Structures are given as C-alpha cells and as structure tokens.
Amino acid sequence: MKTGNFQLDQSYAPIYEALETFRKMRVVPFDVPGHKRGRGNPELTAFLGQQCVGVDVNSMKPLDNLCHPVSVIQKAEKLAADAFGAAHAFLMVGGTTSSVQSMVLTACKRGEEIILPRNVHKSVINALVLCGAIPVYVNPEVDQRLGISLGMQREQVAKAIAEHPNAVAVLVNNPTYYGICSDLRAIVKMAHDAGMRCLVDEAHGTHFYFGNGLPVSAMAAGADMAAVSMHKSGGSLTQSSLLLVGPNIHAGYVRQIINLTQTTSGSYLLMSSLDISRRNLALRGRDVFHQVADMAEYARQEINAVGGYYAFGRELMNGNSVFDFDTTKLSVHTLDIGLAGIEVYDILRDEYDIQIEFGDIGNILAYLSMGDRAQELERLVSALAEIRRRYQKDGSGLLSQEYIEPEVVTSPQEAFYAEKISLPLEQSEGRVCSEFVMCYPPGIPILAPGERITAEILEHIQYAKEKGCSMTGPEDPEIKQLNVLV
Incomplete structure (x- = not known):
C-alpha cells in the first residue's frame, strides 16, 4: 500500500525484516563480531538483552553491505529517499557529523571557497580541515536580548556571493539549535543562480519533513544536499543519521566520498533503527509532530506566565534573519532571573532529576519530540517556577553573548x-x-x-x-x- 504522498510502500522495513528472517535461521556464527550472538559476553547480553545482541551481526549476502548496497540496504535507502522527498538517501552510522562532512567533502576541493555562517557545528569546520576548502563566513545577526545568533540574512548571502563568485557552495544551518530558520528557498535560488550548490545542515530538522505548519524542509526548498539527524527528533538510535541528495548530485560519487571515512562494519542495530524509524515517521509523523508542536506552545505559555523567564517563539520572526521558527523547540532565556542557562541546566538535573538538552550562557533548551508527554512538561514548568522562587538573584555582571564574531587569519x-x-x-x-x-x-x-x-x-x-x-x-x-x- 502507498501512504500519504509517497510513491513506495512506506509500511515496508526491509532491513528489519531481513534481520528477523535471519534471527529465525539459527545460523552458526564463524564470523565477527566475536561475542557470537552474545554467548561470549554474558554480561553484555544481560545488559542489552538477547534480542539486541542477537542481531548485532556482520555484513553478509542476505543482509547486504553498507559500503556497496545492492539488496535490503538499497531498498531501505530508496524508501528513505521517497519518505523525505530526495533523489537519493544514504544511511549513515557515524552520526550527522559523518553526514555533514560527506556533504562538504562532496561539494568542495582543496583551495575552493564555501560560503557559510560562522555559527556552524564543528563538523563543518572539521570537514574544511580535511579537504582544505576556504571558508567565507557570513556573520549572523545577533539578538541582543537573547544573546543568540540568528539565521543568514538574504542581503549578507547575496553580498558574499557577489564578492566570491568562484565559491562552489553555500551552507545553511536550518534550523539552528534554538529553532531559528533562514529564508531557505531564497538562499537556494541565490546559490543556484550563481552556479553554486546549496548544502543544509538539517541536524535539528528531521520533523520538518513530516509536520504540518512547520518550516520548509531542505529537499522541499530545492537544496542539493541535507544532513538529517534521525536520532534527534526522528526517534532512531543515537549515532544514526541520513544524508539526503537532490537530483543534480551524482549519487555514485557521494557514495565514494562517504566510503573514504565511514566504517566498513556498519552497525545493523543503527541501520535497522533508521529503517524502523523512517517507517514510523512516514506512517505517523504528521499526527505526532502536530501534537509535539502543540505541547511546546502550551509549555511556552506556562513558562512565560511564571515570570522572569522568556520562552521565545514565532514572535521573533522578522521575515529575514528569523524567517521562520521551529515551534517544537522549547528554548528559554534565563538571565532575567539572574542565572546563566548552564546554572539552570545543572539545578534541573541535580535537584529535580530533569535532564534537558543544554544550557549555555543565557538560555536553556528542552528538546521535545515524539516520546514526550504532557505530565513531564508540567513537571518541567513547576521546577522552573520553583527555581525562580529559590534561586533568583541580581543578574548584573552576567555575560549574555553566545556568539562572538571571529577574526579569521588563515584557513x-x-x-x-x-x-x-x-x-x-x-x-x-x-x-x-x-x-x-x-x-x-x-x-x-x-x-x-x-x-x-x-x-x-x-x-x-x-x-x-x-x-x-x-x-x-x-x-x-x-x-x-x-x-x-x-
């Protein structure tokens, strides 16, 4: 059966189904891994469970090979491409770091210029260390109240393209960790009009592909490549990711680039989690993320009613550097209660048993996704109210700026x-x-x-x-x- 607007049967999970078939065959293992379906490492089996270690297997003909897929992994990648609206999708087992680096290494060679914001994840700059490309930084505007960097302004991107006409690509963070989105469609058009590729670090935007009323996804905006952190909002196991490519990118070359650095021992735990999670998103994602966005909006209202905190949202949108906002992100400014974000982060964990995603100089982020429930959000709101009552102090002397404009001297x-x-x-x-x-x-x-x-x-x-x-x-x-x- 087809589901949604998909061309393929998204209820099918080929890697998962091949592993289940393999499990029933009771094959005698004279191959790696050395724990031999858990028998050789009973403590590990007791910790993770036989169900898990029994499918921690090596590549073999019935299960395909991640470096050169021809059967079940190839089918899983085709299903992922269909679900995400891409020309091709690659299953990645080295985290979105590996996806981002493969994306940059595909687009750039030594000495070539790439236009990007400076507030990129370190994996982008690591890729420049590896390939020798030269960064052309578009310094983002900063929200002075919140101290956070915003998206890429259209005028700044246009200026960078005009001043560096030989650059080969423009890279965009979309969304940022805080949920800030740039005018992605406009930036894609500017890049393509100049003969450049547009690459998107979409680590925090998996749900854009399956949500109503959420910002545009990279593939829908016409981007050439996008790195998608399925393990963040997509529900797969930590370290599993996707690399999506558009129709004008040669998929065979991308595979060669990926194989330069990616393991030859792809984890079937990670790959099957991508397969199962893609199916779940395709079949249920739109309903799930509608609920997540509603929960986040409710929490914003409740936190702002506490006073002292500022849980920010779509009111930041200005049509340019904050072109859109990811309403599933629950970002909260804390400096007005006299505490740095990291201090609130520590108090929540140490005294309230609440683990949030991060705290920085001035803000905290509670990462909401498909597994969250309303009662846990109520607990977070109550804890924040109590922290304000118990710990609020004079905030003078606190730093606020999360982003400092760099002076680049060499590559x-x-x-x-x-x-x-x-x-x-x-x-x-x-x-x-x-x-x-x-x-x-x-x-x-x-x-x-x-x-x-x-x-x-x-x-x-x-x-x-x-x-x-x-x-x-x-x-x-x-x-x-x-x-x-x-």
Missing part, C-alpha cells in the same frame, strides 16, 4: 597542521589558534583553527568554564593551555 586546514606551541590561556591573546574551543552541546566553536584569540574570546572561555559549561576541543583537557601558531 582551518593550514592552522590545524601548522607548527604550533602550547601557551597558558592568559598568554595566548593576539596569537592564532590551531585548535577548537567550544561548549558541547551545542558544539559551535568559540574558537576554530586559524582564528585570532582576542581578549573578549578569552573572557568568554573563562566565564563559560566558571559557570560549568562542558568545554571541549583543545588538546589540554583542563583548557588551561591553548595550541597556537608559532
């Missing part, structure tokens, strides 16, 4: 591989950084290789450390030292 690849020395943090001002510094999540670099270290950046790093942000990137795990160019 990420040149800086990463250049001769370097390690300096104490306080002695690094004015030098050029050769590594990343970021709070994770969200994984947007405060510093990237090739950028000058300024007093403002050092203040931001020190402040984030003091407030308890989880800092990652540098070689020094305590981030007391930074690697800089000689």
Whole structure:
C-alpha cells in the first residue's frame, strides 16, 4: 500500500525484516563480531538483552553491505529517499557529523571557497580541515536580548556571493539549535543562480519533513544536499543519521566520498533503527509532530506566565534573519532571573532529576519530540517556577553573548597542521589558534583553527568554564593551555 504522498510502500522495513528472517535461521556464527550472538559476553547480553545482541551481526549476502548496497540496504535507502522527498538517501552510522562532512567533502576541493555562517557545528569546520576548502563566513545577526545568533540574512548571502563568485557552495544551518530558520528557498535560488550548490545542515530538522505548519524542509526548498539527524527528533538510535541528495548530485560519487571515512562494519542495530524509524515517521509523523508542536506552545505559555523567564517563539520572526521558527523547540532565556542557562541546566538535573538538552550562557533548551508527554512538561514548568522562587538573584555582571564574531587569519586546514606551541590561556591573546574551543552541546566553536584569540574570546572561555559549561576541543583537557601558531 502507498501512504500519504509517497510513491513506495512506506509500511515496508526491509532491513528489519531481513534481520528477523535471519534471527529465525539459527545460523552458526564463524564470523565477527566475536561475542557470537552474545554467548561470549554474558554480561553484555544481560545488559542489552538477547534480542539486541542477537542481531548485532556482520555484513553478509542476505543482509547486504553498507559500503556497496545492492539488496535490503538499497531498498531501505530508496524508501528513505521517497519518505523525505530526495533523489537519493544514504544511511549513515557515524552520526550527522559523518553526514555533514560527506556533504562538504562532496561539494568542495582543496583551495575552493564555501560560503557559510560562522555559527556552524564543528563538523563543518572539521570537514574544511580535511579537504582544505576556504571558508567565507557570513556573520549572523545577533539578538541582543537573547544573546543568540540568528539565521543568514538574504542581503549578507547575496553580498558574499557577489564578492566570491568562484565559491562552489553555500551552507545553511536550518534550523539552528534554538529553532531559528533562514529564508531557505531564497538562499537556494541565490546559490543556484550563481552556479553554486546549496548544502543544509538539517541536524535539528528531521520533523520538518513530516509536520504540518512547520518550516520548509531542505529537499522541499530545492537544496542539493541535507544532513538529517534521525536520532534527534526522528526517534532512531543515537549515532544514526541520513544524508539526503537532490537530483543534480551524482549519487555514485557521494557514495565514494562517504566510503573514504565511514566504517566498513556498519552497525545493523543503527541501520535497522533508521529503517524502523523512517517507517514510523512516514506512517505517523504528521499526527505526532502536530501534537509535539502543540505541547511546546502550551509549555511556552506556562513558562512565560511564571515570570522572569522568556520562552521565545514565532514572535521573533522578522521575515529575514528569523524567517521562520521551529515551534517544537522549547528554548528559554534565563538571565532575567539572574542565572546563566548552564546554572539552570545543572539545578534541573541535580535537584529535580530533569535532564534537558543544554544550557549555555543565557538560555536553556528542552528538546521535545515524539516520546514526550504532557505530565513531564508540567513537571518541567513547576521546577522552573520553583527555581525562580529559590534561586533568583541580581543578574548584573552576567555575560549574555553566545556568539562572538571571529577574526579569521588563515584557513582551518593550514592552522590545524601548522607548527604550533602550547601557551597558558592568559598568554595566548593576539596569537592564532590551531585548535577548537567550544561548549558541547551545542558544539559551535568559540574558537576554530586559524582564528585570532582576542581578549573578549578569552573572557568568554573563562566565564563559560566558571559557570560549568562542558568545554571541549583543545588538546589540554583542563583548557588551561591553548595550541597556537608559532
């Protein structure tokens, strides 16, 4: 049967069904993995369950091969492409990091320019380290009250294209972690009119393909490639992702690029979770995400009624840098109660047993999806009200800016591989950084290789450390030292 507007039978899950058939065959395993369907590792089997370890298997003819699919994986990819409106879809088992890097490596070669916002996930800049492409940054506008970076303004993208006519691609974050969307259709048209490809980091927008009243998806907007985090709002297992491509991208070349870095031992746990989750989204996604958006809107109203907090939404839309807003995102500004977002994040976890997605300098994000229930949102709202009553204080002296405009001195690849020395943090001002510094999540670099270290950046790093942000990137795990160019 066909479902929705799909061309294929979306109730079919070929990888899952092949694994179920395989399970019933009771094949004697003289292959890897070495736990031999769990018998060799009873503690692992007790922890994960026989149902799970019994299908943690190696590639074999009946189960196809992720590096060169010809049967059940190929069918699963065709179903995913149909469900997401893409010309082709690739099952990815290295997370959306792998999808983003494959997308950039497909579009860019050494020395070529790519136009992108600076508030990209580190996986984008990592891809530039690998391939040697040159970033042309479109610095995003910042919402001064919230301290968050917004989307790409049309005029800034047009200016970057006019000043860099030989650039090969434009990359867009859509949506941002906070739910901010750019004018994706307009940016796609500008890129294509200039002979450039448009790539979309759509890690936080899986549900755009299956929601009524949500922002436009990358494929519907005409983008050439999109990296989609199925494990975020799509319900699949952590580390599973999709790479979607449009009709003007050569899928065979993309497969070759993926195979440069992706494992040759693709996990059938991850692949089957993508297969089952795609089916679930195709059959039930529209109803589910309508409910999620309604829950998020209700929570926004309740949190704003508490006072002191600002749960922001579609009222931020301005037709350009906030062209649209993902209403499933529950982002809350906390500085007006005198607490940094990361402080509220820690209190929620340590004192209320509530784990939210992240807290940064000024905001928290509660990530809502198909598994959330109204009673849990009520618990979150009650906890936030109590935190305000117990912990509210004078907010003077708190930093607010999540985004600091960088000074780019050299390319990420040149800086990463250049001769370097390690300096104490306080002695690094004015030098050029050769590594990343970021709070994770969200994984947007405060510093990237090739950028000058300024007093403002050092203040931001020190402040984030003091407030308890989880800092990652540098070689020094305590981030007391930074690697800089000689």
